[in-house]
Amino acid sequence: MTSPPVAMYPIEKTGDEFSVSFRTDEEGIESVIIKPAGARASDSRTDSIETSSGSLKEKMPKKQETVCSFLLESQLPLILAGFGLVGTGLYLDYVSKSTLFSAIPVAFSLTTPLLDLKGNLEMNFASRLATCTHTGAMKTRKDLWGLVRANAGLSQSHTITVSLAIAALCILIDFSMGGWPIVILLATAVSTASISSLFIDFCLVMVILIATRFKFNPDNVSIPLASSIGDLSTLFFFASIGWLQLFCYSNKCSFISLVTLTIFLATLPFWFWLASSHSSTRSALYTGWVTLIMSAIISGGGGYVLQKVHSRYDGYTILQPLLVGLVGNRCAIQASRLASNLHVSDLQMGKAPKGSLCKSFNPLTTFCGKDIHSKVALTMIFAAMPTQLFFAVIVLAIGGYQHMINAPFCISYLLASLFLLIVFMFFCQVIVGELCALCYVTSPNLLFFDVCWRLGLDPDYNAIPLLTSLSDLLGSLLLLLVFVSLDKYSPNSIARIMPVADVNSTTPTYALLQELNELSTYSKNPVLL
Template structure:
């Protein structure tokens, strides 16, 4: 689907390859038939929508907890100990891959509402799988290069074997994870439409939940296998990197020729790279905060994950609303209320889960809960407000929010969450709620 930049019109090619102008408030099918959306987002039953979103947030949250526990195990594997750059690679690769899967989920949810899955499922599946393959492999390579640089600069030593292992592991992990998760996400959206569940409510959190766990598991397994042949067989990593280099232009060409994904291929790069830069700023703040308050680390995963997922759901719903010509005010007010109501129960579940598993380093006291919840509520309120204005602004510029909004929002979620959590811990320390884990 193509939206020409700088104006409010859309063009798509029908079966005879003729271009059709499209109103920004009425997105037509490829065969020029108009189909009203089957779910009016602003008129959904609030309780049903709330349950759908809350369940998906719980799944996403427990997925993050599972990924954290898995990381706690694999960090002691030989490859992580002997090649510490792999550990540096983890947050960058997981963040970038998560953005790709979440934008796919948002994009496919909009297509589902517009009826495209009924008549154009095959080109949608082929185009989007090729698109995320192209993006994932290239992004995986960039993430590996960043990890190599971050490991090389402090020590001043460059190890070609470590660099090859990182690049090959990252490229193969990104490719396999994108293919598997892409198929799963498309399946989730198709099934949700069949059973009359709004995919905008569940798809992006499920993508985030499965993305972190699957990508981390694959990366650890692949890196461990390649590490066993490190120093004796450099041919295999080289072949994997070459295969990735061939895959990027091949899949990019297929996505470029596909009317459903051409615009996404054109618009998707800057948001993903910009999101990485914003998240890196949050990483610098996290490093400073953790050095003073050990307990920040585990709660940072929860506050950032929940905040980012809520902003992604809001953006996905609003983008669908704009594509289908509904009034934006309804989704802003209704969705914001629903999501804000979920913050406290959702955060309480995960805070006490962390406490029960003894995964955190901070005593969960009433004053801690109060200040932590204030930080979480403020983060989500800011993210939802930013999400609304960002999506509407992109739409007016001629950009498709399904392709561009989520990477910015998840990155801002990381930045805001880390900053507000650091402030919360500083306040706790300042008012005397000190324990050994807060830095006393």
């Protein structure tokens, strides 16, 4: 098929002239490309409107971004996110001694994957809306409302279903638990995930609208806030709702847990319908489950490590959310930026230039490239070191662990953080590139990425969950390695055994724990040691 000649069309409002060209790809799909007259094809700042198979896709004018502009836009949200993670660590350390975690120890295993799930879904939510602002899909109130409504429905569908699966998996791992504690844990997990999702989605929509209003890149602003708001609020809802469920049980109203679980599960058809009502979320409703379930299983390993270690090493509980959170925030920012850049580019999903496979798996591309993404990756790595030390000192001082503020521990902690950041910045390049089909993978050793290519997985839905769940697991293991190493070579720099809280046998809490012990089958491992 011969392409029609390029024509010049005047624009009545401005008097500018645009060149209109026609392109036909290998599959016979004809596209119309509209660009300003005289613009180079490689100019990334050119406005363009491209239609393919009858669908219109408008690309917003792209402002040239520099490292300085990135720092100005991202540092305040990252600092606020750091304080949010400090609050999460302090609150987790506080509630770890509460009735919920004493009565149902498996709740500790559920904490990390539940926080990771909420962080993944809300960062995905923020990344999708940020991509929509870049592509010009949220210009009118009608478009905005339609996208927000559909994405909220998608988040709720994923949240309720996967949180139920995570809770069931944790119960199966610790299969000795039975009776009403199972219902209490399931109801707490599902209601926490759903309520916190609605709250965080509302906050993120406000943040993205404000960032767009002031000409900030929403990728730099919304992602760290999504993580920090999500972790702290989800943990607060989890502890509060769990305490409320136990309170109802102690007052002979145990049926409330079953009613709560039934109500939230009954809303699932409505959320599925809402998510399927928009074309941008319809495909993700059916294809996004595999990545979420994989990430939940991976982060469940981090939760298992937390459950086993929190009573062995003093200070581990308070530092684990901080280490994995600060690393995960920066990886999510980079993943969202790469995904947005690929969505507004002319690259088609499943097609890529020659040689991109070696480029994607080359660490020099991530850290030594001349593009803005390599510079941003290096900037985030070096800027994260003083930030990690600053927040670690704050959380240890406030939490009453001043004895751990010493040279051996601080150096070990910073080395662990540096290693994690370098590894996961490289993972960003690989995972986002492969998910978006930047290169065709034919090696049998890279079967997973080949499957992702063939399925056409969108990085806005799939990259961030994989990155954050892996950072949860590896960060938890690396922090454990820090504590084990210091325990062996510098035992004075940490405190090993955390004192067990004394519970008076005459208090209602003791009676409730005794009753739950009788209902469960923890015969060899009672909740009160």
